[in-house]
Amino acid sequence: MTQEPRGGQNLVGDTVLELVDVTKQYPGNPPVRAVDRVSLHVSEGELLAIVGPSGSGKSTLMNLIGTLDRPDAGRLSIEGVDTASMSDAALAGLRARRIGFVFQQFHLMENLSAVANVATGLLYQGTLGKVRRKRATETCRRVGLGHRLHHTAAQLSGGERQRVAIARAIVSDPAIVLADEPTGNLDSRTSNEIVALLRQLNDEGSTILVITHDRDLAASFPRRIALNDGLVADDDSRPLLDSGADRS
Amino acid sequence: MMLRRPRRQWRSRLRPIDAVASGASGLRGRKGRTLLTAVGIAIGIASMIGVLGISASSKADLIAEIDQLGTNLLQVQGGTTIFGEGASLQEEAPAMVRRITPVTSAAAISKLDTDVQRNEFTDERNGLDVLAVEIHLIDTLEGQLAHGRFLDRATSQLPTVVLGSVAADRLGLTDLTGGPTVQIAGRTFAVIGILDPLPLNPDIDRSALIGTPAAIEFLDAEIHPTAILLRAEPDHVEAVRAVLPRTVNPADPNEVAVSRPSDALEARARVDENLRNLLVGLGAVALVVGGVGIANVMIISVLERRGEIGLRRALGATRTHIASQFVLESALLAAIGGLFGAVMGAMVTYGYATRQGWRIDLPAEALGAGIGAALVFGALAGLYPAVRAARLDPADAVRPRG
Numbered sequence A: 001m002t003q004e005p006r007g008g009q010n011l012v013g014d015t016v017l018e019l020v021d022v023t024k025q026y027p028g029n030p031p032v033r034a035v036d037r038v039s040l041h042v043s044e045g046e047l048l049a050i051v052g053p054s055g056s057g058k059s060t061l062m063n064l065i066g067t068l069d070r071p072d073a074g075r076l077s078i079e080g081v082d083t084a085s086m087s088d089a090a091l092a093g094l095r096a097r098r099i100g101f102v103f104q105q106f107h108l109m110e111n112l113s114a115v116a117n118v119a120t121g122l123l124y125q126g127t128l129g130k131v132r133r134k135r136a137t138e139t140c141r142r143v144g145l146g147h148r149l150h151h152t153a154a155q156l157s158g159g160e161r162q163r164v165a166i167a168r169a170i171v172s173d174p175a176i177v178l179a180d181e182p183t184g185n186l187d188s189r190t191s192n193e194i195v196a197l198l199r200q201l202n203d204e205g206s207t208i209l210v211i212t213h214d215r216d217l218a219a220s221f222p223r224r225i226a227l228n229d230g231l232v233a234d235d236d237s238r239p240l241l242d243s244g245a246d247r248s
Numbered sequence B: 001m002m003l004r005r006p007r008r009q010w011r012s013r014l015r016p017i018d019a020v021a022s023g024a025s026g027l028r029g030r031k032g033r034t035l036l037t038a039v040g041i042a043i044g045i046a047s048m049i050g051v052l053g054i055s056a057s058s059k060a061d062l063i064a065e066i067d068q069l070g071t072n073l074l075q076v077q078g079g080t081t082i083f084g085e086g087a088s089l090q091e092e093a094p095a096m097v098r099r100i101t102p103v104t105s106a107a108a109i110s111k112l113d114t115d116v117q118r119n120e121f122t123d124e125r126n127g128l129d130v131l132a133v134e135i136h137l138i139d140t141l142e143g144q145l146a147h148g149r150f151l152d153r154a155t156s157q158l159p160t161v162v163l164g165s166v167a168a169d170r171l172g173l174t175d176l177t178g179g180p181t182v183q184i185a186g187r188t189f190a191v192i193g194i195l196d197p198l199p200l201n202p203d204i205d206r207s208a209l210i211g212t213p214a215a216i217e218f219l220d221a222e223i224h225p226t227a228i229l230l231r232a233e234p235d236h237v238e239a240v241r242a243v244l245p246r247t248v249n250p251a252d253p254n255e256v257a258v259s260r261p262s263d264a265l266e267a268r269a270r271v272d273e274n275l276r277n278l279l280v281g282l283g284a285v286a287l288v289v290g291g292v293g294i295a296n297v298m299i300i301s302v303l304e305r306r307g308e309i310g311l312r313r314a315l316g317a318t319r320t321h322i323a324s325q326f327v328l329e330s331a332l333l334a335a336i337g338g339l340f341g342a343v344m345g346a347m348v349t350y351g352y353a354t355r356q357g358w359r360i361d362l363p364a365e366a367l368g369a370g371i372g373a374a375l376v377f378g379a380l381a382g383l384y385p386a387v388r389a390a391r392l393d394p395a396d397a398v399r400p401r402g
């Protein structure tokens, strides 16, 4: 890659994401406060995990950060831009260019090839088809899918499918990649490979936020935010000294 | 810390070709369903194009026939008196008609109060008329003989008869072998000719024609012309038509009825038009039913593809992009049906017209309009499902189900 490798924690860049008392409440009896006054600051180049038990509000938080949902209260800004005042179409534009998503259930188009799936990551930027395919091919190689470029999604293994999903999320070079349980459907060995890939991409400069219920998995990340009943229970950054030793 | 990156509004954008490709992608993954759904539209379009094509071909044929027969043949009749009786024309009427300058030929016809039978032993009502005619009637009709000859100066004074095509058929005569005869008012008449069918004069098809002198001599008939057939110069048909009543009956022009036999054929073309509109209407109903079928399938498709819709929203699709994808998918689905339908309709037209011996007239606009109509119907059918897809809450759509 031409990109200069950058350390996850070592180089703290601009503010990518800022949450101030973000709250989301689902109607019901009693109403559920799925996300409760969450404040969070993420800088460029960070790799962090949001960890919490099932029902703690992780997915709700990720949808809020990804602008798929709007907070009921609080302020959420991405790259310094407050999202509250943005129209639905403007938020879509923000997602098209600045946010990458990785879902637990992959959400691939089964009859499309790996490259074509990755290329959809550029579809709503209005990029030319030829350019999309070229960049998608490069990105596939970057995530270790060079030998599976033209297999359809349906023909790929679980780990390969998740690599396609990750490639799709990073192909547009977004400000932040949001991964909801990226290893939730994978066995432990494949999970480790995916975590290694995320760390590699972080080393190459991507800002990545991973959501998981798995404490052991979270432990391997430089920064962990514990969520409980919608509340931030703990925001723990490992000392800078440790960060290098953890890489293998 | 200062912000290095300038604040800017990011815009979501989908190229038109990619919008169409997105619409097509939903169909490619569901080929069987796509084809089955397209069938409804195909049937609607095929029946509309078939009906239009067949009626256009039949009309083209009819118009060609009318052109060939000419529209300058007029018929004058006594009409009806105020007492409702059939009035005959005055003796001198034929001569007066011939005196009108643009009249190129005219022939008087007198319907005799008798009938014609195959032989003396039969006495059936066969609906055939006996007409005393002038010898140049054949020129006025521009008629052709299937067999034998028409009456001439000599034979119109003898007990000879020329039969119309239907009359010959009803009397059991197919040709003149063996010198056939018929009975008119108890007298034997030799059949010397059989006419070809006369599309403009079906009443003459149903008649036995004898010379006026023969009618007076052998049947003791009193000759009162009941009708005059005439040809006018094509450019003056309307003018002739206007002066005929006053020429024929200066005292009572209202009692004179002038008609143009070719009008009846043109009326037939118009009747076909009504039938055609009815059938096209039925085709349109099939199209609507096909459209409803598409709408149904698209709604199911939206429910099934929540995940895909959520993903596309996450990838940056706006509500409009999602809606346009489903409208395009639906329109494409219908266009496939429309294309099949147009081909089927063209084949039906070709086959039918060929079998009827018609010239084929399949307007290209009809084919284009058929496919266009399918596109429009498909887009309309896709509108409601598309709006539902666009309204899906993206956060809800990406959430795993169950």
Ligand SMILES: Nc1ncnc2c1ncn2[C@@H]1O[C@H](COP(=O)(O)OP(=O)(O)OP(=O)(O)O)[C@@H](O)[C@H]1O
Residues within 6 Å of the ligand: A026, A027, A028, A032, A033, A034, A052, A053, A054, A055, A056, A057, A058, A059, A060, A061, A213, B396
């Ligand atoms: N659309 C909704 N309507 C009502 N309640 C909801 C809705 N979505 C989530 N919730 C509730 O909000 C809470 C947080 O849900 P969320 O999906 O964010 O949890 P999670 O941490 O992602 O859990 P998991 O690990 O099981 O995915 C839960 O109690 C859930 O029942």
Ligand SMILES: [Mg+2]
Residues within 6 Å of the ligand: A058, A059, A060
């Ligand atoms: Mg979740």
